[in-house]
Amino acid sequence: MSSQEKFCSGCASALEIREVEGRQRPACPNCGRVVYHDPKIAATCVVERQGKVLMIQRNNQVGYGLWSMPGGYVDRGEVVEEAAAREVEEETGLQVEVQRLVGLFSELGHPVVVVAFAARETGGRLAAGPEAQDIGFFPLDGLPEMAFPRDNLILEKWKAMRQPG
Ligand SMILES: [Zn+2]
Structure with a gap:
């Protein structure tokens, strides 16, 4: 897991994995930012x-x-x-x-x-x-x-x- 996946790039809160748009994705519980993995x-x-x-x-x-x-x-x-x-x-x-x-x-x-x-x-x-x-x-x-x-x-x-x- 890269640091991009551990901490929010917007507010530096620890990310959690949750379902967003049908997939498990790293997301910020504080500001709502979601990490999307590109191909x-x-x-x-x-x-x-x-x-x-x-x-x-x-x-x-x-x-x-x-x-x-x-x-x-x-x-x-x-x-x-x-x-x-x-x-x-x-x-x-x-x-x-x-x-x-x-x-x-x-x-x-x-x-x-x-x-x-x-x-x-x-x-x-x-x-x-x-x-x-x-x-x-x-x-x-x-x-x-x-x-x-x-x-x-x-x-x-x-x-x-x-x-x-
Ligand atoms: Zn955040």
Whole structure:
């Protein structure tokens, strides 16, 4: 629980959890201020090279050692497409141009909304960044062990909407 959830940002009273608009939320018994938790946005890219897609072996606590598409959280105020390209470059060394939206992926009760783009390589050189143990291109029928089932959904949708050539 962050201090934002313990004390009221308006009057510094201790917050209590109560039902507001159908959900349990931190609320101030003194001035009535309610803490609403916003979703977080993460952006990811499907980058294709000769029919294979770019994957990273994760060096993060979440999904450590397993594989995912490159991506990460969008900063507040950041253009989402630019965040997606930034994450690809940070994690893989490749510069990419976002081409089109594959979809928005959210789950009931899950704080993170994933925005998935198809992107094409424009430059850079393949080299694992600090957030990746290894990187590589994999065929869809030979993917490594994936960290997030969501990534498989993204790849299915990407494959279905992919233009030949
Ligand atoms: Zn208050």
